[in-house]
Amino acid sequence: FGKSHVYRRKFFDINKIDTQLFFGEDSLFIVSIKNESLSWPDLPIYRIYGMKKCDGYLYGLTWGKRELYSFSDLLKTRYGSIDKFREIYLNDVRDNLSLMGDEYNGIALYPNDKRGMQSFLEKDYVIYERYNPADTVGVLNRFVSLVSTYTLLKEKQKDLLEDKIMERVRYNHTMNIVKKEVKDYIPSEIILYGADITVLLSSVLTESQYKVVYSALQSCNSYRRDAIFGLHLFRSPKNIWDDGDYATSYEDMLKETANNLLNHV
Structure with missing residues (x-):
């Protein structure tokens, strides 16, 4: 040493x-x-x-x-x-193996879960936004529906959340604010139509609701990335030895995955 x-x-x-x-x-x-x-x-x-x-x-x-x-x-x-150690250790192994998909060496924790990945992406609001950006109501409904799976939204909460999100998206568009991209790894922000709506969630949800929803949405962001690499519906090579342009952005992977996946739904 x-x-x-x-x-x-x-x-x-x-x-x-x-x-x-x-x-x-x-x-x-x-x-x-x-x-x-x-x-x-x-x-x-x-x-x-x-x-x-x-x-x-x-x-x-x-x-x-x-x-x-x-x-x-x-x-x-x-x-x-020992039970707490087992919990920490298995979660650590699970998290690390879940990142070792086709992008790296073909090892995955759930190698046969392609159907689950596909089902997730077919319902995903980010994928749908890339596939049909003109359908703002459809994108919004998918997002709010996802939030509703993690916490019970009261009717007024649901209406207020939808109104605030659309107001923020329109404002960003009107003010010509540069869109934020959904990042490769778990982001600290929840992005919809290039607008950061993290603060909007906290302004509508109670503190306990927000903590649950925010954590769950970050997990979704992580799983989305893993599913995209796991299904590999985009054109870029799997590794640097394959033919083609390796420098494909995550944004391009999102768009290609959306088109190749939802065109066949």
């Missing part, structure tokens, strides 16, 4: 790691149970170490009091319970 610039004194100090432990013990190794090995010195990473001892292995926490535990006791100490 001492030979790498990432692991200089500042790294250990910021992460509150006992350096004497690292450089004074034999057979000591880092344990990375989940992806905590980001190369950012200001993040609390490398929290668990292992040590060969007493013809077996014991484990400790880098910021602890040098107490050593069996692996199961370490998990209880680090995460509170």
Whole structure:
């Protein structure tokens, strides 16, 4: 560790790691149970170490009091319970595998879920907007319907949300405001017709409704991207060794996916 610039004194100090432990013990190794090995010195990473001892292995926490535990006791100490560790670990694996689709190496958590991806995109408001941008009522209905699946909208809430969204879209168009694109990864904004409607949601929904809906819409944004790469209905190559122009924007992928998918509905 001492030979790498990432692991200089500042790294250990910021992460509150006992350096004497690292450089004074034999057979000591880092344990990375989940992806905590980001190369950012200001993040609390490398929290668990292992040590060969007493013809077996014991484990400790880098910021602890040098107490050593069996692996199961370490998990209880680090995460509170083995059930909580199992939940965190499986969610981490699921999230990472779901991103490893055709774009990278053909590995996917649900390799046979093409039908689910297709069903999602066929109903998706962003895909429909790219396919038929003139049908503003259809796009709006799809979006509000999606919001309604996550929280019970009262009639007045629904009407007010629709009015505010259309008002914002018209204002952006009238003022010639540059449209925002739906980004590749999970965005911090919810975009409809190039307008950020995140604030509109919070102005109409209660705080508890907004938290649920905002989180769910971000998950939809993430799944949309995964589904687009999973179905691969756009023309750009799957990797840099394929023929064709690899520099296809996500916006182009949205449009091509929409046309190729909804033309056959």
